[in-house]
Amino acid sequence: MNNPVKFLCAPLEGITGFPFRQTHHKMFPGVERYYTPFLVANQTMKFKNKEMRDVLPENNAGVPTVPQILTNRADQFVHAVLQMQELGYTEVNLNLGCPMPMQVTKKRGAGFLADQDALDRFFEECIRKLEDTGLHLVENCAVENQPAAQSGASGQIFSGDNIGDTIRISVKTRIGLQDASEADGLMKIFNRYPISLIIIHARRGIDRYKGVPDLETFGRMQAQSTHPVCYNGDLFTVEDINDFRNRFPETGMLMIGRGLLQNPALIREAAGGLSLQKEELRAYLVQLYEAYHSVISGDMNVMYKMKELWVYAGKRFMGADRYLKQIRKAKTVEAYEAAVDGVFREGVFCAGGDHMT
Numbered sequence: 001m002n003n004p005v006k007f008l009c010a011p012l013e014g015i016t017g018f019p020f021r022q023t024h025h026k027m028f029p030g031v032e033r034y035y036t037p038f039l040v041a042n043q044t045m046k047f048k049n050k051e052m053r054d055v056l057p058e059n060n061a062g063v064p065t066v067p068q069i070l071t072n073r074a075d076q077f078v079h080a081v082l083q084m085q086e087l088g089y090t091e092v093n094l095n096l097g098c099p100m101p102m103q104v105t106k107k108r109g110a111g112f113l114a115d116q117d118a119l120d121r122f123f124e125e126c127i128r129k130l131e132d133t134g135l136h137l138v139e140n141c142a143v144e145n146q147p148a149a150q151s152g153a154s155g156q157i158f159s160g161d162n163i164g165d166t167i168r169i170s171v172k173t174r175i176g177l178q179d180a181s182e183a184d185g186l187m188k189i190f191n192r193y194p195i196s197l198i199i200i201h202a203r204r205g206i207d208r209y210k211g212v213p214d215l216e217t218f219g220r221m222q223a224q225s226t227h228p229v230c231y232n233g234d235l236f237t238v239e240d241i242n243d244f245r246n247r248f249p250e251t252g253m254l255m256i257g258r259g260l261l262q263n264p265a266l267i268r269e270a271a272g273g274l275s276l277q278k279e280e281l282r283a284y285l286v287q288l289y290e291a292y293h294s295v296i297s298g299d300m301n302v303m304y305k306m307k308e309l310w311v312y313a314g315k316r317f318m319g320a321d322r323y324l325k326q327i328r329k330a331k332t333v334e335a336y337e338a339a340v341d342g343v344f345r346e347g348v349f350c351a352g353g354d355h356m357t
């Protein structure tokens with residue numbers, strides 16, 4: 001086939017926190033980097049405890065992780081980058097894609113894309129401020145020590161010596177907020193600054209997750225980009241991946257979110273490996289359940305986390321609708337576990353997976 005491609009795991013707020021990343025990485029190696037759900041940088045210059053916990057080196061030991069920041073203020077972003085760099089991270093990602101009204105109305109996430117002058121000023125100020133600190137901004141997207149502390153399981157090995165004076169700033173963007181014609185202006189802005197990677201979720205902000213990705217606009221953005229580009233959007237099956245790669249053989253990185261929730265072995269399968277086995281999925285969900293138990297207090301809270309995952313993992317089963325509904329409706333852990341048993345006992349496992357509907 002084409003050149004080798006690297007796979008990145010997309011951030012999904014509420015789902016791909018560190019217990020997910022650890023469990024997935026252990027059982028299904030092959031993801032080049034996991035991007036964290038966004039941490040909101042605001043005027044307090046302090047992240048919430050829950051956000052900090054997700055990026056603490058000890059919670060990400062051995063897992064290649066990139067923190068993602070949501071803000072439209074240069075001082076807040078720079079502060080966050082320095083904080084992440086101190087924790088040992090060598091790449092920090094800026095969220096320019098969140099389509100939720102709460103963020104869009106504050107001109108954050110995809111909302112920031114609509115004000116290109118402000119976005120341009122934001123990057124200008126960020127880069128200047130970061131360079132003023134003596135940091136060198138690296139423009140390629142190679143993966144090295146992510147973060148410095150991750151080589152040690154204890155997570156406490158990082159010292160001043162391990163932390164370099166370099167940082168990569170990557171962005172995760174959509175093709176525009178309202179209209180795909182915004183894409184050209186956005187690429188001009190990105191091209192002006194030392195950005196290490198442009199991850200493009202090929203939808204407009206107003207699309208949220210509906211409709212199909214706009215591959216034509218993606219192709220145009222990729223052709224215009226002076227930076228490495230990663231494609232993101234609706235890669236659910238090996239066939240989707242192969243179709244995409246046949247159309248865009250030059251794209252070196254693919255980011256996958258919901259496809260990996262639906263089929264945690266998707267990357268292995270795309271590389272020609274064994275397709276996901278029913279018992280393997282079961283073992284994975286059990287491990288994830290345990291991982292959540294060790295960090296979330298209360299059985300019910302753990303159950304709610306698992307329910308979110310089942311929205312995606314349930315797509316692998318045919319003839320299990322009754323049990324999947326029971327999972328959705330479960331009000332006790334016992335009811336949840338009985339329903340999960342039912343899915344595995346009676347559901348017919350489809351190896352290929354399916355598109356989200």
Ligand SMILES: Cc1cc2nc3c(=O)[nH]c(=O)nc-3n(C[C@H](O)[C@H](O)[C@H](O)COP(=O)(O)O)c2cc1C
Pocket residue numbers: 010011012013014036037038068095097098172201209232233234235255256257258259
């Ligand atoms: C529930 C949910 C939460 C998400 N949270 C984030 C987030 O925190 N940061 C972000 O950049 N994108 C977020 N996304 C978008 C995904 O990272 C990804 O861009 C999108 O799902 C398209 O990729 P996919 O088709 O491979 O899932 C979220 C998507 C969903 C469905």
